[in-house]
Amino acid sequence: MKKSVFFGVLTAAGLVAGASAAATLDDVKARGTLNCGVTTGLTGFAAPDANGEWQGFDVAVCRAVAAAILSDPTAVEFVPTTGQTRFTALAAGEIDMLARNTTWTFSRDTDLKFDFTGINYYDGQGFIVPSALGVSSAKELDGATICIQTGTTTELNLADYFRTNNISYEPVPIETNAEGQQQYLAGACDAYTTDASGLAATRASFENPGDHIILPEIISKEPLGPLVRHGDSEWGDIVRWTLNALIAAEELGITSANVAEMSSAPGDNPEINRLLGTEGDLGAMIGLDAEWAKRAIMAEGNYGEIFEKNIGETTPIGLARGLNAQWQDGGLLYAPPFR
Amino acid sequence: MADVSGPPKESFRLSQLIYDSRYRSLTIQVVATFLLTAAIVWLGMNLVENLNRLGRGFDLGFLWQRAGYDISQTLIPYTSESTHGRAVLVGMLNTLLVAFLGCILATIIGVIAGVLRLSNNWIVSRLMAVYVEGFRNVPLLLWLLLIFAVLTEATPEPREFRPDENGVAAYSMFLGDSMAFTARGTLIPAPVWEPGSGVLVVIFIASIIGAFVWRRHALRQLYQFGRVVPILWPVLGILILPTLIGFFLLGRPISLEYPVLGRFNFSGGATISNAFMALWLGLSLYTGAFIAEIVRAGILAVSKGQTEAAYALGLRPRRTLSLVVLPQALRVIIPPLISQFLNLTKNSSLAIAVTYPDIRATLGGTAITTTGKELEGLLLMGLFFLALSFLISGVMNFYNSRVKLKER
Numbered sequence: 175m176k177k178s179v180f181f182g183v184l185t186a187a188g189l190v191a192g193a194s195a196a197a198t199l200d201d202v203k204a205r206g207t208l209n210c211g212v213t214t215g216l217t218g219f220a221a222p223d224a225n226g227e228w229q230g231f232d233v234a235v236c237r238a239v240a241a242a243i244l245s246d247p248t249a250v251e252f253v254p255t256t257g258q259t260r261f262t263a264l265a266a267g268e269i270d271m272l273a274r275n276t277t278w279t280f281s282r283d284t285d286l287k288f289d290f291t292g293i294n295y296y297d298g299q300g301f302i303v304p305s306a307l308g309v310s311s312a313k314e315l316d317g318a319t320i321c322i323q324t325g326t327t328t329e330l331n332l333a334d335y336f337r338t339n340n341i342s343y344e345p346v347p348i349e350t351n352a353e354g355q356q357q358y359l360a361g362a363c364d365a366y367t368t369d370a371s372g373l374a375a376t377r378a379s380f381e382n383p384g385d386h387i388i389l390p391e392i393i394s395k396e397p398l399g400p401l402v403r404h405g406d407s408e409w410g411d412i413v414r415w416t417l418n419a420l421i422a423a424e425e426l427g428i429t430s431a432n433v434a435e436m437s438s439a440p441g442d443n444p445e446i447n448r449l450l451g452t453e454g455d456l457g458a459m460i461g462l463d464a465e466w467a468k469r470a471i472m473a474e475g476n477y478g479e480i481f482e483k484n485i486g487e488t489t490p491i492g493l494a495r496g497l498n499a500q501w502q503d504g505g506l507l508y509a510p511p512f513r
Numbered sequence: 514m515a516d517v518s519g520p521p522k523e524s525f526r527l528s529q530l531i532y533d534s535r536y537r538s539l540t541i542q543v544v545a546t547f548l549l550t551a552a553i554v555w556l557g558m559n560l561v562e563n564l565n566r567l568g569r570g571f572d573l574g575f576l577w578q579r580a581g582y583d584i585s586q587t588l589i590p591y592t593s594e595s596t597h598g599r600a601v602l603v604g605m606l607n608t609l610l611v612a613f614l615g616c617i618l619a620t621i622i623g624v625i626a627g628v629l630r631l632s633n634n635w636i637v638s639r640l641m642a643v644y645v646e647g648f649r650n651v652p653l654l655l656w657l658l659l660i661f662a663v664l665t666e667a668t669p670e671p672r673e674f675r676p677d678e679n680g681v682a683a684y685s686m687f688l689g690d691s692m693a694f695t696a697r698g699t700l701i702p703a704p705v706w707e708p709g710s711g712v713l714v715v716i717f718i719a720s721i722i723g724a725f726v727w728r729r730h731a732l733r734q735l736y737q738f739g740r741v742v743p744i745l746w747p748v749l750g751i752l753i754l755p756t757l758i759g760f761f762l763l764g765r766p767i768s769l770e771y772p773v774l775g776r777f778n779f780s781g782g783a784t785i786s787n788a789f790m791a792l793w794l795g796l797s798l799y800t801g802a803f804i805a806e807i808v809r810a811g812i813l814a815v816s817k818g819q820t821e822a823a824y825a826l827g828l829r830p831r832r833t834l835s836l837v838v839l840p841q842a843l844r845v846i847i848p849p850l851i852s853q854f855l856n857l858t859k860n861s862s863l864a865i866a867v868t869y870p871d872i873r874a875t876l877g878g879t880a881i882t883t884t885g886k887e888l889e890g891l892l893l894m895g896l897f898f899l900a901l902s903f904l905i906s907g908v909m910n911f912y913n914s915r916v917k918l919k920e921r
Contacts, residue, residue: 262887307672317777330593349866360665
């Protein structure tokens with residue numbers, strides 16, 4: 175009898191603890207900071223700058239979410255994760271969201287119990303090789319040694335690509351992008367493979383970027399996006415619609431420069447009004463105040479601004495918008511209506 | 514007459530459970546057992562509860578699913594079409610390989626360094642002190658990264674061995690184009706087994722047995738009749754000559770395949786990858802430093818009188834060491850040596866830092882990130898290391914019972 179009471183209490187305690195853990199929004203508000211999982215360092219996407227401040231394309235998503243919820247884009251605790259630690263960190267609640275060049279796949283969304291909240295970069299896997307090697311196509315890499323980050327979709331794509339093309343290779347498993355870069359430059363591998371955006375970012379940090387070429391083959395689809403734990407849909411909604419707000423802001427012409435002015439009074443476009451909270455109460459529907467989207471856009475600008483500032487053609491990384499242009503410009507970015 | 518009554522009748526009071534030393538220890542044990550059980554049950558329930566909430570039961574089925582990734586060093590046939598279970602096995606074998614070879618090399622390094630640290634030669638003993646303190650006091654991971662960096666950064670890429678248009682290569686191979694050090698590994702010739710090589714192997718094994726028989730014969734002659742029969746040269750002769758003669762009589766059935774530069778890498782021959790080399794050397798040098806101290810302690814534990822007695826009998830220093838001191842020191846050395854072997858084996862799980870595909874990289878890395886079975890993977894990995902450690906300590910304890918002081 176006593177024993178069952180004892181265990182009953184324990185179980186109840188466990189359940190209560192579990193229930194509180196499910197409300198991520200309350201936890202973030204109570205904590206006052208957002209715990210955001212990022213890479214251990216990939217220039218342009220997430221890397222600390224000279225002052226130790228995290229900067230980058232993925233970092234901007236974290237900052238926008240923090241700004242929307244906590245009114246402070248700097249209230250983010252960045253947790254560097256590797257390809258192998260990222261999912262455990264998210265599943266265990268160590269981080270509230272993961273914005274780390276993570277590919278949206280079926281099994282990650284379902285079996286691993288995560289929810290992808292959208293796509294912030296449409297990518298594909300490519301190869302980088304030294305130009306001195308004289309290789310112009312990935313199919314010529316028969317017998318090559320290739321550096322590959324373990325625990326990633328790219329590791330599986332690589333195996334499939336070489337097997338289906340009936341060519342062989344020697345994998346060198348590495349843990350982080352920095353290690354991959356070091357191994358590649360030391361000549362421990364002939365080629366380094368990861369998402370093409372990551373290759374461009376990595377090449378930009380080389381001493382002589384011109385000595386290396388990215389091969390034309392893109393061997394996979396890698397839709398990268400932020401993700402949250404499965405089971406807390408309210409939290410997932412906030413992250414999803416913050417990202418959508420950034421994308422919609424670009425489409426609607428809202429920038430970090432004019433957002434303050436546009437949100438001061440209702441304008442002609444009702445969608446802008448709804449997004450910026452001068453009309454309707456979209457913010458209340460996701461448990462935030464009316465100005466959530468305004469703050470998210472003010473943090474680092476709209477999607478286009480974030481792209482240009484961190485990885486765009488004016489940066490050393492020099493990525494073209496390509497698939498990541500707005501749908502009117504022939505890209506795939508298409509934010510659902512704010513209504 | 515005094516009224517003698519019997520001893521007071523035993524009556525048990527509850528307070529005796531605490532204040533009576535006869536019962537106290539029992540009480541403490543019962544309470545401790547109960548608390549421990551409760552804690553384990555609570556943790557277990559917590560785990561099951563949380564897994565259920567996530568909708569993920571405990572399931573080892575992933576071991577039979579297709580792995581889908583490639584592994585750089587495979588001791589058994591493996592492709593990306595194989596199962597996760599087989600990938601785990603590949604990782605286990607890689608761990609076993611580096612742990613086994615590491616234990617051997619660490620022991621050799623440790624014994625040599627430990628003995629030399631006691632040398633009367635000031636330079637030698639100081640050098641050994643520097644080695645021991647340097648490796649013992651710097652984290653193993655740093656040594657691994659350093660050794661790996663030296664191996665990959667200081668060595669040329671395979672394409673630097675290719676001659677340019679003038680026919681001059683930046684680097685060339687060693688020993689008649691049979692060996693090369695590259696940023697990817699050390700290339701050595703590989704034996705090619707042709708028909709008849711089996712006979713040669715049998716001859717060689719037979720000569721090893723023959724060498725042991727000769728050694729026993731020589732020792733018996735020495736102990737029973739006091740006759741000194743030479744051991745070294747006859748043993749060397751027995752080991753080499755029959756195999757050598759057989760080799761030529763059978764028409765050279767074993768030939769060597771030299772590594773040849775291909776499009777990207779050397780092909781042919783055998784490659785000892787830098788990953789393996791760095792891990793093996795790093796683990797061995799690090800653990801060797803600890804073993805050196807154990808050996809030194811063991812030697813110092815043997816009374817000086819033993820050495821003096823041996824000198825008085827006219828034994829030379831070398832024989833004193835091998836016949837008198839080391840056998841006695843072994844009794845002190847073996848038990849702490851076991852834990853160093855266990856340490857080395859467990860430390861081998863740092864392998865992924867130097868891109869070596871051990872069990873931590875296959876089961877504990879790619880397998881659990883692609884299938885999401887963290888708990889199952891980590892439990893299996895823990896069980897593997899537990900079983901391996903038990904095996905090592907079992908073998909070493911058996912050896913210890915053979916060499917320890919026989920008390921009669």
